Amino acid sequence: MQFRKRQNIQESEKPLVLVGSKNPVKIACTEDGFTQAFNRSFLVEGINAFSGVPDQPVGDEETLLGAKNRAINSQKVFPDANYWVGLEGGIDEDNHGMFAFAWIYVLDRNGKSGQSKTGTFYLPKKVAELVKGGMELGKADDLVFEKENSKQQGGSVGILTHGVVDRSEYYRQAIILALIPFLNENIY
Template identity: 80%
Template sequence: MSFKKRQNFQPSDKPLVLVGSKNPVKISCTEDAFTRAFNKSFLVDGINAPSDVSEQPKGDKETLLGAKNRAHNSLKVFPEANFWVGIEGGIDEDEYGMFAFAWIYILATNGKSSQSKTGTFYLPKAVADMVKGGMELGKADDLVFEKENSKQHGGSVGILTHGVIDRSEYYRQAIILALIPFVNENLF
């Protein structure tokens, strides 16, 4: 479906969820998470929505802002959806090293929003050094682990867990957690 040409949009009986990314991993895990959380089918697609933050966000504040911006920028481009989802990966450092995580931000037609954060995991020194030097995490992973476009597949988490947890599974849980206020409207 092309969201650039609204006149080609055909309404569906399924609610529409728009992900602020064309990354197939982010789109498929969003569809699975919504289907599981609501126990019904959704039409899910993605657009290239800007995050308006650094290419490699650092810290919770910038990473969450990137996720929010992706959702809100998706809404601006295609207000006909029922939900808009922003997924933004980030890094941070503590005394143990550099670690990765992602924020999920969901916006609904009624104006309600929610967010959730994935688990965190530490990055190898070789990857962390490249990121500290200004490289985006996915590119650093590709170089260190001799992969191609790993962020559209298993991502860092998939590489480092030897596929036990891939990027889709990693995001899916956080998306479902961000949906808690929407599936429990009487409580929120």
């Protein structure tokens, strides 16, 4: 996708937000989150951005790093946007089992950043076993639940809540929370 250079963005124009992924769910929830948070329209586009972490990040540190890298690498690819967003889903384990979550990282053209983590939810043992065996969560979900490309649809959260909370809704709230520093510039 070609982007036109935006050097002097006027208030009447839609600010450009680049998402470090071509996943349509991540693009749509970013647009929804920004629109709700700022009560205005944005042009939101997705680009492939390198995360610098494994396909299935484990733990907060690795998952947050993936989100941050996606935002920073999006900025390197197209520095004329207004915001760059990285979303990275991860897993971890505790004494109750394996759980899933995501980190959101937002960067603006002034170098300000915001970050937020979604809620967590536990994965079924069958899915967790496949992930422990080296399979990415989305592929494990597809196999166990007989789906195709579920991570570009409702994702694990959508499958397990029977569509009550889909992946877009799950991310949207965390995107808005990551925007808190931009919504309150006088105190951040």
